[in-house]
Amino acid sequence: MSRSKAMLRTSIFTILLTLLFLLLQGAHAGEKNLLVGIEDPPKTMDPRFSTDATGMRISHHLLFSTLVQHGQDLQIIPNLAKSWKTPDNKTYIFHLHDQVRFHDGRPLTAEDVKFTFEHLKNPQTKSPFAGTYKVIKSIRVIDPYSIEFKLEKTVASFLTSIIMPIVPKHVIEAGGPFHNQLIGSGPFIFDDQSPNEIILKKNPDYFMGAPSLDRITFKIIKDDNTRFLKMRKGELDLVINAIPLNKVDDFKKSPLKKRYTVMEDAGLSYNYISFNMKKPELQDIKLRKAIAYGINVEEIIKYRLEGHAVPSYSLLSPVNWFSEKNVTRYDYQPETASRLMDEAGLPKTGSNSKQPRITLELKTSNNAEVIGIARIIQAQLAKIGIRIEIKSYEWGTFYGDIKSGNFQLTTMRWVGVTEPDFYFNIFNSGQFPPAGRNRGLYKNEQIDRLTEEGRNILDADRRKTIYAKIQKIVADDLPYISLWHTSNISIVHKRVSGYQQHPMGGYLSFRNIDINP
Numbered sequence: 001m002s003r004s005k006a007m008l009r010t011s012i013f014t015i016l017l018t019l020l021f022l023l024l025q026g027a028h029a030g031e032k033n034l035l036v037g038i039e040d041p042p043k044t045m046d047p048r049f050s051t052d053a054t055g056m057r058i059s060h061h062l063l064f065s066t067l068v069q070h071g072q073d074l075q076i077i078p079n080l081a082k083s084w085k086t087p088d089n090k091t092y093i094f095h096l097h098d099q100v101r102f103h104d105g106r107p108l109t110a111e112d113v114k115f116t117f118e119h120l121k122n123p124q125t126k127s128p129f130a131g132t133y134k135v136i137k138s139i140r141v142i143d144p145y146s147i148e149f150k151l152e153k154t155v156a157s158f159l160t161s162i163i164m165p166i167v168p169k170h171v172i173e174a175g176g177p178f179h180n181q182l183i184g185s186g187p188f189i190f191d192d193q194s195p196n197e198i199i200l201k202k203n204p205d206y207f208m209g210a211p212s213l214d215r216i217t218f219k220i221i222k223d224d225n226t227r228f229l230k231m232r233k234g235e236l237d238l239v240i241n242a243i244p245l246n247k248v249d250d251f252k253k254s255p256l257k258k259r260y261t262v263m264e265d266a267g268l269s270y271n272y273i274s275f276n277m278k279k280p281e282l283q284d285i286k287l288r289k290a291i292a293y294g295i296n297v298e299e300i301i302k303y304r305l306e307g308h309a310v311p312s313y314s315l316l317s318p319v320n321w322f323s324e325k326n327v328t329r330y331d332y333q334p335e336t337a338s339r340l341m342d343e344a345g346l347p348k349t350g351s352n353s354k355q356p357r358i359t360l361e362l363k364t365s366n367n368a369e370v371i372g373i374a375r376i377i378q379a380q381l382a383k384i385g386i387r388i389e390i391k392s393y394e395w396g397t398f399y400g401d402i403k404s405g406n407f408q409l410t411t412m413r414w415v416g417v418t419e420p421d422f423y424f425n426i427f428n429s430g431q432f433p434p435a436g437r438n439r440g441l442y443k444n445e446q447i448d449r450l451t452e453e454g455r456n457i458l459d460a461d462r463r464k465t466i467y468a469k470i471q472k473i474v475a476d477d478l479p480y481i482s483l484w485h486t487s488n489i490s491i492v493h494k495r496v497s498g499y500q501q502h503p504m505g506g507y508l509s510f511r512n513i514d515i516n517p
Helices: 003-027 053-063 110-121 169-174 224-232 245-252 285-293 297-304 334-343 368-382 395-403 422-427 445-455 460-477 508-512
Strands: 033-038 068-070 076-078 081-088 091-096 136-143 146-151 188-194 197-202 215-220 238-240 260-265 270-275 309-311 358-365 386-393 409-414 480-486 488-493
Touching: 033 224, 053 188, 053 197, 053 215, 053 508, 076 081, 091 110, 110 136, 110 146, 110 169, 224 245, 224 368, 245 260, 245 488, 285 334, 285 480, 297 309, 297 368, 297 480, 358 368, 358 395, 368 386, 368 409, 386 395, 422 445, 422 460, 445 460
Parallel strands: 033 215, 033 238, 358 386, 358 409
Antiparallel strands: 068 076, 081 091, 091 146, 136 146, 188 197, 197 215, 238 488, 260 488, 270 409, 270 480, 309 480
C-alpha cells in the first residue's frame, strides 16, 4: 500500500471516530444529568454486602427498594410495603404494592422478600448483616403481595433493621456476578461504572412515578481541593458532606452565594477512634483513657472543622431522644493523661522527657481531610509521650483491614445513626466480623446482656433507661473514643430544584430532583 493511501485511510478512520464520538455525545444532549461529587468509590453496591456509606446510599435509596424507609423526621414510612400490622409483639404482616417490577421487567413479589431475608440470614451468603436477622424465626408468604415475619423474641428495632434492599430471587438463583448486574426495583437503574464515575439512568417504570432526572452521574473525586474547585466552577451540581469544612463558608459569600445554596443542619454522623481490643497493649483501660484525655477535641472542632461540629460523648447525637448526657467525658486534660500513663507502667524514661513512652499505629484512609485531622491528633498525643505512626491507604484496602481487624487504632465515622439498637451491632460480642460490625472485638458481658434486653423491650421509657446504662458503661470502658458529630452540609447549585437534605445525609430525595435550564 502506498504511503498516500495509508494516510488517506488513517484520516478517514479518524474522521469516523470523531463522528461516532459526537453522535454518542449527542445521544445524551438535553438530558437532565445530575452531577454529584463523592469522595471515594463504594466498595460494592451489592446491597447484600455493602456497608460503606456511599455504597449503601446508592443501593438502598436509588437502585433498590426497601419494605420501609426513614422519613424526613426519621419515623418509619412505607416503601414497598404500603401497610403493615403487628398482631402480637413477635409477628409482622406486610402488604406490598402490587405493581412493582424489577429493572428487568419481572414483578417483585412476596417470594422475593422471603428470599432476600433468608438469603441474608444464610451463613453461606457471608453477608455482614447475617447477625441482624438471626432473630427471624420464620417467613411465610401469605399471597403474592402479603408476607408474614415471625420473630424468636420481641425486637423493638425490627422495622428499622429490615430497611434492606429487596433483591430479585430469579437473578440471584441463576448465579453469576450480581455486583455487575445490580437489578433492583428503585427509581434509577445501574448503567455504567468506571474508576472515575458511576452512572445511573432513570427507571421510567418506577412504582412511585418516574424520576424527573434522566441520569445521575457520581463523580469520584478523591482529592478534597479538586472536588471543591470543581464545585465552585459549576462542574458539579451537588455535594453532600464532601466539601472540606474550611471551604464551606466560601459558598455563603459573594460571588458564589448567587449560584449556590448551602444547607446545614445538626447531623447524626459520629466520628470516633476505635481500639482493637485484642491488641495486648490496648487492653489496659488506663492507656485508653490517657489517649482520650490527650486529644483536644474542642481545638480540632474550632480550628480544623471551622465550628461545623459539636463534641460527641456517645454514639447517639444530642438531637436523638435516646442520647444520654450524664456519661464520663474525656475533656482535654494532658496532666491527667500523663498520670494515667505512669499508672499504666509507661513512665517517662531518662532525662529526655520528649522520649516516647509508647508507639502506636493509627490507620486511616488516604482522604486528605482525614489525614490532616490524624496529624493534629498525632501532635497532641506526642505531648503526653505517645508516638503515633499514621498509616494511610486507599479506601478499599483501608476498609478491608478494618473489617478484618488488621489495626491497632483507627479513626472512622458512622453515618446516620438513629436507632440505639446500633449499640448491639457494634458492641455486642456476638457481632464480631464477618457476621457483624464489632470490628474492635470488644467484649463485656453486661453490655451483651443490656444490648439484648434493649432490643427486646417495646416501651420507649424503659428502653431509654437501658440505653442510658449502655452509654455510661461504654463511655467508662472506652472501646471507642467519641470525637464529634459533624453537621450535615449540602452544597447545591441553584439550577437544582427539589433536593431535600435528609438527616441521615442520604439520597432519598434524588427521585424528586429536577434540573432547570
